[in-house]
Amino acid sequence: MGIIKERFKGKADEVAADIKDVLKDHGTKKIGEVQLAQIYQGMRGMTGLVTETSLLDAQEGIRFRGYSIPELQERLPKADGGSEPLPEGLFYLMLVGELPTDEDVQHVTSVWQRRSHVPNHVFATIEALPVSAHPMTQFVVGVMALQTESQFAKRYAAGMNKKDYWDAVFDDAMDLIARLPRIAAYIYRRKYKNGEHIQPNGLLDWAGNFAHMLGYGDNGFKELMRLYMTIHADHEGGNVSAHTTHLVGSALSDPYLSYAAGMNGLAGPLHGLANQEVIKWIFEMREELKTELPSKEQITEYVQKTLNSGKVVPGYGHAVLRKTDPRFTAQMEFGKKHMPNDPLVQTVWNIYDAVPPVLQSLGKIKNPWPNVDAHSGALLVHYGMVEYEFYTVLFAVSRALGVLASLSWDRALGFPLERPKSVTHDAVKKWLKGEDEIWGE
Numbered sequence: 138m139g140i141i142k143e144r145f146k147g148k149a150d151e152v153a154a155d156i157k158d159v160l161k162d163h164g165t166k167k168i169g170e171v172q173l174a175q176i177y178q179g180m181r182g183m184t185g186l187v188t189e190t191s192l193l194d195a196q197e198g199i200r201f202r203g204y205s206i207p208e209l210q211e212r213l214p215k216a217d218g219g220s221e222p223l224p225e226g227l228f229y230l231m232l233v234g235e236l237p238t239d240e241d242v243q244h245v246t247s248v249w250q251r252r253s254h255v256p257n258h259v260f261a262t263i264e265a266l267p268v269s270a271h272p273m274t275q276f277v278v279g280v281m282a283l284q285t286e287s288q289f290a291k292r293y294a295a296g297m298n299k300k301d302y303w304d305a306v307f308d309d310a311m312d313l314i315a316r317l318p319r320i321a322a323y324i325y326r327r328k329y330k331n332g333e334h335i336q337p338n339g340l341l342d343w344a345g346n347f348a349h350m351l352g353y354g355d356n357g358f359k360e361l362m363r364l365y366m367t368i369h370a371d372h373e374g375g376n377v378s379a380h381t382t383h384l385v386g387s388a389l390s391d392p393y394l395s396y397a398a399g400m401n402g403l404a405g406p407l408h409g410l411a412n413q414e415v416i417k418w419i420f421e422m423r424e425e426l427k428t429e430l431p432s433k434e435q436i437t438e439y440v441q442k443t444l445n446s447g448k449v450v451p452g453y454g455h456a457v458l459r460k461t462d463p464r465f466t467a468q469m470e471f472g473k474k475h476m477p478n479d480p481l482v483q484t485v486w487n488i489y490d491a492v493p494p495v496l497q498s499l500g501k502i503k504n505p506w507p508n509v510d511a512h513s514g515a516l517l518v519h520y521g522m523v524e525y526e527f528y529t530v531l532f533a534v535s536r537a538l539g540v541l542a543s544l545s546w547d548r549a550l551g552f553p554l555e556r557p558k559s560v561t562h563d564a565v566k567k568w569l570k571g572e573d574e575i576w577g578e
């Protein structure tokens with residue numbers, strides 16, 4: 138067994154034993170009440186999942202195993218000469234629950250380098266799609282083609298003991314994470330760079346090599362990818378991509394099937410696709426106003442127009458957060474350090490000043506502050522990546538770290554099939570009248 142697998146299993150066994158004790162002593166304890174509005178309105182605030190890898194606080198934002206983003210930027214190992222955390226370190230932290238050493242991170246890097254081979258049929262499957270297909274469609278199709286490699290599926294078919302599920306899921310998770318940058322870069326080069334592909338550089342770290350295969354050799358872009366891959370990785374368990382991966386995995390669908398399902402959710406405009414929507418919205422605003430740097434007054438007017446046409450302002454609002462997303466702030470700091478005079482980046486900052494008061498004035502939006510997607514595109518455009526339809530694929534590659542670490546935990550803890558109860562509106566009305574004896578009291 139590899140060292141990470143061993144450490145993960147050791148930790149998971151301790152937690153599994155503890156869960157057994159906790160449930161034995163406290164399993165019938167109530168953890169809040171469910172209100173009727175919650176079952177109609179997206180289960181907001183309803184605690185219904187255990188996810189080990191990270192925890193989201195509405196005021197403070199995300200913490201990965203207790204560490205905030207600035208703390209991770211300080212404490213996780215970096216590439217030589219770099220100052221952003223290596224995502225390998227975050228993956229180790231989410232999986233093992235402890236900060237990694239430099240050697241631990243080098244180990245993860247080398248395991249992923251070794252496992253990164255993508256079989257030819259995956260590229261052939263992607264090539265079967267029209268080049269005009271959305272990059273997220275091509276990406277999920279690529280992941281599905283790669284499912285032929287699933288250890289979990291093979292071992293399950295051969296009669297695997299349920300005690301070994303975690304082991305096969307862990308192996309699939311490592312293989313999948315190792316291979317995703319190659320698939321993503323292939324799609325980028327296919328769609329936007331005349332199919333001129335770039336071979337992996339086996340000496341680079343996971344995110345650095347991804348930047349290289351995309352065709353961006355600049356050190357600044359590599360640093361951006363390390364930060365980007367770290368901050369987009371996980372946002373506790375209830376968001377659409379994480380929850381879907383967990384849900385589908387609970388049917389013992391293998392990690393390829395589960396992750397692909399989750400990424401179909403990430404491709405929705407209220408979730409990960411918002412990152413492309415933000416840049417598209419800013420480009421359209423600049424086009425309409427015929428300026429590279431619209432004033433705050435112009436932005437305010439444009440926001441009103443967006444709202445009046447029945448559309449959301451992309452990059453703003455959140456189902457849980459009630460303050461500026463620290464993932465936005467981390468990107469803003471990156472912008473201040475590397476490109477303070479870039480007009481597009483400055484526009485993102487002006488939008489940050491202009492939008493919240495407008496959203497607040499509507500009186501119905503619970504969080505008028507920016508989320509992670511409000512900033513990411515402007516940094517990418519700075520380095521020349523203007524093809525915004527590709528942005529959600531970057532998010533998807535990063536999100537694999539969190540959802541696949543979580544899926545490994547799900548199987549190691551022996552979590553069962555997820556199957557909440559649903560009701561019909563008619564049943565609710567009968568219950569309210571005290572007529573329904575089957576559901577309710």
Ligand code: CMX
Binds near residue numbers: 407410451501503
């Ligand atoms: N622009 C306009 N209206 C917004 C809004 C925004 N940015 N954010 C919320 N609202 C509206 C909602 O559509 C809802 O309107 P109705 O009552 O007419 O249906 C109302 O305000 C209340 O919504 P809420 O409780 O504040 O927000 P939700 O939890 O329902 O939704 C989210 C959260 C993210 C879907 C929503 O804020 C939104 O659509 N934002 C824009 C899209 C976006 O940036 N998504 C990315 C989120 C981060 C990520 O997952 O990547």
